[in-house]
Amino acid sequence: MPDRDGAAALNFLPYGRQEIGDADIKAVVEALCSDWLTTGPRVGQFERAFARFCGAAEGVAVNSGTAALHSAMRAVGVAQGDEVIVPAITFAASANAAVYEGATPVFADVEADTLLIDTSCVESLITPKTRAIVAVDYAGQPADYDALYAIARSRNIAIVADACHAPGATYKGRMAGTLADISCFSFHPVKHLTTCEGGMTLTDNRDYAAHMRRFRNHGIDSDHRKRDAEGTFAYDMIELGYNYRLPDVQCALGLAQLERLPHWVARRRTVAAWYEEALAGITHVCPLRVHADRTNAHHLYVVRLDLSRLNIDRARAFSYLRENRIGANVHYAPVYLHSFYQGRGYRAGLCPVAEKTYQEILTLPMFPAMAQGDVARVANVLRALATLR
Ligand SMILES: Cc1ncc(COP(=O)(O)O)c(C=O)c1O
Structure with a gap:
């Protein structure tokens, strides 16, 4: 695809395009000139602001939508040998997140006129190994969460929303980001708001949130703030995590974008x-x-x-x-x-x-x-x- 100036010269209309304004540039420069390029105050500010926009209790910022999905799989306990139901039409990351944890994606068919997961197919795909359903809010429309919970709740199956397309969408008056056990967002440039690369999980479950915070930081049980407060240098890595942290410079961009x-x-x-x-x-x-x-x-x-x-x-x-x-x-x-x-x-x-x-x-x-x-x-x-x- 031609870049923006090239596209304008060619009168080329891309399928998606970010908007970066003066307020974004100012916010990024301020973050760059601050003491904290990463793991600083803007991370929490961005998490709280995006969670508030969607109406969720907790946000955990990560460095891609894919990392958000992977974090969600770990938090809800998807593990080796489990099955995770995923709609057939979605970006590969919705399914790959289950594979990262050693689980098997089980693909569900979609409604022809919405391309959302066809909830009437889901029941027949459930087995004793089913641990989670990833519902994709395809193109920006939420999936049918009530129908999915009617199938999942009594069986203790978690529902994870791949809401990467859907910030601002609603289902029965409720905001995307509050519709599942954990909801995952992407801040890639073609999405609604961008941090260049980035993502976030939202949840009302504080245990899930604490687990995802640890997971994005190598599985380490404390961060520098907690160690400073406790006057200790010691920490413990209690599970295998990743470096999925979203830097403050990018959170500054996300905060500025969120205004619009x-x-x-x-x-x-x-x-x-x-x-x-x-x-x-x-x-x-x-x-x-x-x-x-x-x-x-x-x-x-x-x-x-x-x-x-x-x-x-x-x-x-x-x-x-x-x-x-x-x-x-x-x-x-x-x-x-x-x-x-x-x-x-x-x-x-x-x-x-x-x-x-x-x-x-x-x-x-x-x-x-x-x-x-x-x-x-x-x-x-x-x-x-x-x-x-
Ligand atoms: C439905 C869906 N899920 C997951 C992702 C992955 O997000 P990211 O590119 O930020 O890793 C995307 C982004 O392209 C997406 O569209």
Whole structure:
């Protein structure tokens, strides 16, 4: 993808784009000039501010969404030999986190019109080894958590939300970040707010939070603040953890970005409304459905192509959009079709709805700075797909 200046020169519309303003730059410079580049006060400030935004009791900042998922797997006790149910259509990290802990992902099919985990498939996938379900809030719409808890609660199965797409979304009036035992977020640049790379877990369970704080710091039972307070140098590493810490410089960026998060979520909803209007008459393009009990934070704007109305396949549609300088993308191939999972014995045919729908989906540009004219341009190019042979 061309960089921002190059993209503007080429009139290229990327599928996602961060916004860095003067307040972000000032906050980062202040952090750089402070005594604390990492493990300092901005980490806790960012954790508390993001947890407050979502309505959760505890936040644990880490250096990627993937680290957040891995921390959540460890905290809920996923271990060697366990099974973790994951929707087939998601970023690979949702499943890989279980593999890191020696567990086996079990892929669930998805609803064709939302690409959310199909809760009617989940019950039949449960075995005595099932330890957790990772629910993915695909594209920014929360999964059906009540249905998942109805299956999981009596069996002592944990629910982890992969809410990387969903800060600001709601389910039955409740915010993403409060819907599962642990919720995981990513602050990669295409996400709602960025720390360059970064992530956070949110939870109301203080034991989980304490465990994840230890896990992100090598499994060590105290930090420098606690040792200073106790006047000791001694510490103990009580489990195998990782260095998943998010530096203060990046937390400073996250704090500054968080100020604009409500505005950005609102802008994404406006852009989505423009798309809905602009695509209304194009019968070969179908936006995803949003359930009536949810609001969508619109990380991605995904449409399905009705291939029966076109003479081309999705690959040609993708390249046609690119030829017209529209940065379409595809999120995602069913995870188990990747070579790594094929090598572990997963086979095509496992989740038929996911496999069919994967052939139809396209991600269209979606970011807060988009104008209505950008949406009209995308719609015109999509309309012209019907003329291709
Ligand atoms: C659904 C989902 N889960 C997990 C991740 C992993 O986040 P990160 O890239 O911050 O590790 C992403 C980010 O791409 C994602 O979209």
